[in-house]
Amino acid sequence: MYVSRILVNGVNKDLVKQIKGLFSELGYWIVYNDPDIIISVNSINNTIRKYFAKFHNKIIINVVPDGSSVIPLTKEHSGGSLISSFLADSLGANLVLTTSTGVKGLYSVEEFSWLNGFSIYGYDRKIVNSLNKKLVTEGKVNVYVDSYKGNYILYDGYSLVDHKTKADLIISENVDSMEDKSSNRLYLIPSGIYIGIRYLESTPLDVLVYSLRMTLKSLYILNDRIDYIVVPSSLKNDKKLHQITKYYYSNIIYGSDVDERSSCEALLKELKVKVLLKDVRRAFGVITCLGVK
Incomplete structure (x- = not known):
């Protein structure tokens, strides 16, 4: 259900660069082939002509060239409105929704599922x-x-x-x-939400809680629930982990020890989890990634 591979293209190159940077900083994969999401900075007519025939079963979002409006064109119920909402908020743009639930300000049942994980x-x-x-x-x-x-x-x-x-x-x-x-x-x-996290043992508890919440919100999961928090085995004695598990209704999985050059994603891949959000530094000394299984 969740999507994370984004293709961004369009006529306003500065805006394209800004959007790429925004989603990359959240952990999304910026791709040129096989996208889950297409964000087109163009007129609606040109966006439809360029992408609809090949990608009509993907999320297609149109951003007008001056960045003033964001319009999900396909799969609005299935993540299009949520990704568009995030993008519109970040750009300070108008969000234009056209489905009956969107017009009434209600979340569809697909969106209800997405938001709750x-x-x-x-x-x-x-x-x-x-x-x-x-x-x-x-x-x-x-x-x-x-x-x-x-x-x-x-x-x-x-x-x-x-x-x-x-x-x-x-x-x-x-x-x-x-x-x-x-x-x-x-x-x-x-859905089986896994968040990998690497951090310094001196990192305060509230910073860890904030970092995990921001990781969930980056995928537009607004429910404070993480099924599995995956950490290096070197953190087994960190008492903060047990406090975090109570807050997020989580189980802890201890992965292999990693050195500073290893990625957070390696913790999830070791468990054969599909990585959706790549390594992102959420706070000083804290790196997270997110996947589902």
Whole structure:
């Protein structure tokens, strides 16, 4: 579900450079081939002509040449609006949303999942569209939490119910074991968020908490939940780690010892985790990366 490979191109070279720098500093991969996201600094007509035929199944975002407006053209529900929102805030630009949920200021069910760090189990477009329509017309989607004790956020339009028969969305860690899965509901499961972190043992706790939160926000995950924090085994005796795990509902995984030349990403790759955000210095002495599995 999450995306991290960005192609940026357009007629305003200074603005293109600025956007590349912005996303690179957050840990995104700036690429020239096989992108997840295309940010085109151009007129909408030229952007569509250049990219739509080949990349219509990717997120395509148009930025007008003077940087005053940001417009997601495709997959607005599936990350386009979130990446565009971040970009618009950074540029001080107007964000133009066109979907029915976006116009009403509501998060679609795909966005609800993204923001909370969930994946949609057995994605069914028909059910997704039906629930987004219900969100707009009735203003409410019902959420039931089954066998899940982690953190989550209920945004406007999402209400907690006390029984699964009333639910439109069910949050669960054990969807496969459910015997009574309904074909009219969506099931959300934790995505398996891994953050690798390298830091100096003298780094204060609040700096570590801030660095981890900023890493989540860089991928537009606003839920303070990290499933696994991965650190070098040399930090096993650092008592701050246990305080962090309580705050972020995390488990600790100790990777191989790394020297100063080794990347944070190596900690995640050792676990065969898909790295989404590359090494970024979040604070003095703190480097993080993020992946999912």
